[in-house]
Amino acid sequence: xxxxxxxxxxxxxxVVHALRRRGAMSRADLAEIGLSRSxxxxxxxxxxxxxxxxxxxxxxxxxxxxxxxxxxxxGLHGGLGAxxxxxxxxxxxxxxxxxxxxxxxxxxxxxVDDRTDPAQTLRRAGELVDRxxxxxxxxxxxxxxxxxxxxxxxxxxxGLNGRATTLxxxxxxxxxxxxxxxxxxxxxxxNDANLAALAEHTLGVARGLRDYAxxxxxxxxxxxxxxxxxxxxxxxxxxxxxxxxxxxxxxxVCECGGRGCLNTLANADAITSHLWQSHPGNPSxxxxxxxxxxxxxxxxRVLADAGRHIGVAMAxxxxxxxxxxxxxxxxLAPAGSILIDPLRESMARRAIHAGEAIPPVxxxxxDGEVVVVVGAAAxxxxxxxxxxxxxxxxx
Numbered sequence: 001x002x003x004x005x006x007x008x009x010x011x012x013x014x015v016v017h018a019l020r021r022r023g024a025m026s027r028a029d030l031a032e033i034g035l036s037r038s039x040x041x042x043x044x045x046x047x048x049x050x051x052x053x054x055x056x057x058x059x060x061x062x063x064x065x066x067x068x069x070x071x072x073x074x075g076l077h078g079g080l081g082a083x084x085x086x087x088x089x090x091x092x093x094x095x096x097x098x099x100x101x102x103x104x105x106x107x108x109x110x111x112v113d114d115r116t117d118p119a120q121t122l123r124r125a126g127e128l129v130d131r132x133x134x135x136x137x138x139x140x141x142x143x144x145x146x147x148x149x150x151x152x153x154x155x156x157x158x159g160l161n162g163r164a165t166t167l168x169x170x171x172x173x174x175x176x177x178x179x180x181x182x183x184x185x186x187x188x189x190x191n192d193a194n195l196a197a198l199a200e201h202t203l204g205v206a207r208g209l210r211d212y213a214x215x216x217x218x219x220x221x222x223x224x225x226x227x228x229x230x231x232x233x234x235x236x237x238x239x240x241x242x243x244x245x246x247x248x249x250x251x252x253v254c255e256c257g258g259r260g261c262l263n264t265l266a267n268a269d270a271i272t273s274h275l276w277q278s279h280p281g282n283p284s285x286x287x288x289x290x291x292x293x294x295x296x297x298x299x300x301r302v303l304a305d306a307g308r309h310i311g312v313a314m315a316x317x318x319x320x321x322x323x324x325x326x327x328x329x330x331x332l333a334p335a336g337s338i339l340i341d342p343l344r345e346s347m348a349r350r351a352i353h354a355g356e357a358i359p360p361v362x363x364x365x366x367d368g369e370v371v372v373v374v375g376a377a378a379x380x381x382x383x384x385x386x387x388x389x390x391x392x393x394x395x
Contacts, residue, residue: 024073118170148176153241160173199366306339
């Protein structure tokens with residue numbers, strides 16, 4: 001191969017690499033990866049002719065509708081392959097199949113017992129994935145890889161689930177090794193909040209931002225950070241475990257062994273526990289949020305209290321990281337302003353630049369049922385070293 005051909009291949013790989021990581025982009029944005037506009041135009045033309053990329057209209061940017069004629073973006077052709085996302089959650093296994101254009105094709109969920117053996121849970125997840133693939137044009141040989149999302153930290157050095165996970169049968173289990181053996185596909189494993197953050201950064205309200213924080217609420221509360229355009233997980237994989245930050249030193253003992261953690265004050269169980277006298281029947285968090293929107297004073301109060309507690313943690317996070325946007329996702333996001341307004345007020349009282357540069361706090365744009373699995377599938381596409389896109393197009 002002569003020097004000119006080698007350079008053209010390298011340029012094509014750089015463009016494909018950028019599209020894998022960031023989704024569809026304009027030609028102007030592609031020029032920012034270090035190529036001239038003329039080179040981008042030439043490379044894109046070649047990739048269009050080869051069927052590797054297609055042109056798409058940009059209907060929204062950072063969640064805001066584009067007025068006038070939408071700019072034309074360039075994205076990977078969806079027919080090049082599929083990625084799979086799996087979420088192992090408390091009481092639920094979710095799965096989704098996306099194409100490499102990062103379009104969600106199908107998704108579904110099954111109820112599981114939290115006490116189920118991890119191997120059995122993964123076998124059920126694999127069966128769910130096979131059923132979903134049957135509903136698409138893809139087969140197992142077309143799957144680049146599977147992203148698996150877990151609650152709690154994954155230790156970077158050992159690959160083991162830490163003790164802070166809310167799924168106790170998974171403590172000290174290596175989900176990557178186990179899933180690779182059971183699923184028979186290339187596997188990537190990550191924390192659920194981190195992968196949800198990646199989904200909103202690629203497809204949602206944080207698209208295109210360099211520094212933002214995503215707060216994910218489920219059985220626990222976690223955060224995912226995009227810093228300088230990259231997902232940040234920390235030296236040991238525990239970055240973002242804000243549910244285990246201390247809010248009240250004299251508070252209740254958390255399952256992690258700490259006292260007064262945010263999880264003991266503002267997760268779903270903590271919120272609903274305050275309503276046992278006024279609201280018989282143990283309403284779920286979804287029911288509490290519904291009643292709050294209908295004007296129930298007690299439900300509005302407990303959600304506002306939770307928002308204030310989360311705001312304390314968010315102020316500390318803001319003082320350390322200074323994100324330009326904070327996105328709330330998960331089972332508390334549907335509460336909207338009932339929770340977010342007290343959160344912002346609490347945060348503003350404690351943040352260094354109170355009243356000056358507090359970042360917006362908004363609910364995520366992606367459906368809470370699929371944001372984690374879509375993020376898990378997107379993580380596979382970004383990891384080009386382990387999940388090549390195919391001959392002639394790997395990045």
